[in-house]
Amino acid sequence: MNYYVRRLLTLLLTVFFVVTLTFAAFRIIPGNPALTILGTEASDEQIALLEAKLGIDRPLPEQFADWLKGALALDFGQSLRFSEPVLKLIQDRFPVTISLSLLALAITVAAAVPLGIAAARSKGKVADMIISIGTQLGLAIPSFWMGIALILVFGLALRWFSVSTYVPWSESPYLALKSLLLPAIALAVPQIAIVVRYLRTTLLEQLNLDYVRTARSKGLKERSVLFQHVLRNALLPVITVVGINFGELLAGSLVVEQVFTLPGFGSLLITAIGNRDYPLVQGMVLLIAFIVVTVNFIVDLSYRVLDPKIRMK
Numbered sequence: 001m002n003y004y005v006r007r008l009l010t011l012l013l014t015v016f017f018v019v020t021l022t023f024a025a026f027r028i029i030p031g032n033p034a035l036t037i038l039g040t041e042a043s044d045e046q047i048a049l050l051e052a053k054l055g056i057d058r059p060l061p062e063q064f065a066d067w068l069k070g071a072l073a074l075d076f077g078q079s080l081r082f083s084e085p086v087l088k089l090i091q092d093r094f095p096v097t098i099s100l101s102l103l104a105l106a107i108t109v110a111a112a113v114p115l116g117i118a119a120a121r122s123k124g125k126v127a128d129m130i131i132s133i134g135t136q137l138g139l140a141i142p143s144f145w146m147g148i149a150l151i152l153v154f155g156l157a158l159r160w161f162s163v164s165t166y167v168p169w170s171e172s173p174y175l176a177l178k179s180l181l182l183p184a185i186a187l188a189v190p191q192i193a194i195v196v197r198y199l200r201t202t203l204l205e206q207l208n209l210d211y212v213r214t215a216r217s218k219g220l221k222e223r224s225v226l227f228q229h230v231l232r233n234a235l236l237p238v239i240t241v242v243g244i245n246f247g248e249l250l251a252g253s254l255v256v257e258q259v260f261t262l263p264g265f266g267s268l269l270i271t272a273i274g275n276r277d278y279p280l281v282q283g284m285v286l287l288i289a290f291i292v293v294t295v296n297f298i299v300d301l302s303y304r305v306l307d308p309k310i311r312m313k
Contacts, residue, residue, distance in 0.1 A: 007300055011293045018289040019071075019282065023064050026278055033080045033276040054080060056278070067282065076283035081275040086283040089268065094287070096166065096264035100180050100253045104187035105246060112192045116199030116238075117231070123204060131196065138193030143252050147186035147259040154182060164261050183260045187252050191245050198241050202234040236303060243299030247292040 034050040035042065051057040055066075070077060076086035119131040155163035161182055167175035206212065207230060215225045257266035265284060272280040 004301075007297055011297050014293045015286065015289050019068075019286050020064070022282055022285045023067070023278075026276065026281060027060055033278065036275050037080065067279070071283070071286060076286075077279035079272075079277055079280045081271060081277040081280065086279050089280060090283055090287060093263060093265050093268050095169065096180075096262050097250070097253050097257065097266070098291070099169065099176070100184055100187065100257070100262065100264065101246070101249045103177075103180050103184040104191070104249050104253070105242070107184055107188040108191040108195060108245075108249075109242065111188070112195035112199060115192070116196045116203065117226070119196060119200040120203035120207070121226070131200075135193035135196050138189045141189065143186050143190060144255050144259050146189050147183060147256050150182045150186055151260070166262050180262075183253075183256045183262065186259070187249055187256050191249060194245065195238060195241060199234060199238050202237050203230060206230045206234050239299055239302055243296050246295045250288060250292065 032047070032051075033056065034047045034054060038046055038050060048057070055063065067077065074087060076090070078084070079086050079089055082089060115131055115134075119128050122128045151163045154160045161178060163182065166179045169176040203226075207226075212225060212230060215229055216222075220228075253264065254266035254269060256262075257264040258270075265288075269281070269284055271277070272284065
């Protein structure tokens with residue numbers, strides 16, 4: 001039980017640190033949200049009145065304490081730019097971003113695991129070389145460039161996908177999946193390359209260990225040795241990579257959304273930063289940080305499920 005308590009405290013402290021850093025950073029960098037809202041021709045008196053109304057003229061510790069107290073009750077305040085509750089704006093955009101990230105993660109795992117196994121089983125052969133070249137290309141091509149290429153080929157040339165229309169899941173799950181598939185592939189390609197290379201390396205390391213030779217000496221078939229023994233041990237470090245890379249998927253989705261004009265967090269965050277919309281930025285950063293550390297928390301817990309030695313410790 002102590003293990004779970006320690007991990008949970010680490011999760012909460014990490015989120016608190018990220019939110020505190022974000023709060024401090026946006027107060028240090030130049031810019032005044034009141035001036036952004038009123039325009040450069042506003043008088044000093046008008047700016048002072050709006051600052052008082054927005055509450056940004058108070059001492060910083062007081063502002064932070066009030067915001068943190070509201071955040072604990074899921075009240076992130078009012079957006080300065082949109083004059084709407086931050087929570088409502090997040091709820092409207094969050095399904096797009098999280099769906100895109102999860103779909104990209106599913107594509108990454110579904111493609112990388114069989115490719116990594118194939119590369120390890122065919123070490124030094126043609127298949128291994130082809131997969132290695134493919135992973136090199138995947139690492140070299142940025143997600144946004146891959147997105148543009150997918151739009152040109154599958155959206156404009158072949159017309160298999162409508163690349164500028166997003167359909168909510170509530171309207172049609174099939175059309176929603178179709179509208180997210182190309183951006184998810186664009187996001188997943190670099191991650192597939194990383195996981196394939198990592199899985200191939202760990203599989204080859206495991207295949208040279210004593211327990212594999214023992215299993216083979218008992219007459220087990222190579223397929224049984226690979227899938228029943230080696231793969232389970234090799235997946236532990238790979239799970240770590242996938243968990244860490246989920247944060248990259250979430251961050252990358254903000255860029256890819258701009259390429260495919262998806263109504264997710266990407267455009268909302270850019271607008272909020274440009275307008276010094278402190279409550280909106282802080283609410284979005286808090287949510288993103290919480291998701292990333294929660295995924296890593298789940299990854300840590302999965303070790304204790306997959307490896308009995310960790311449970312014993």
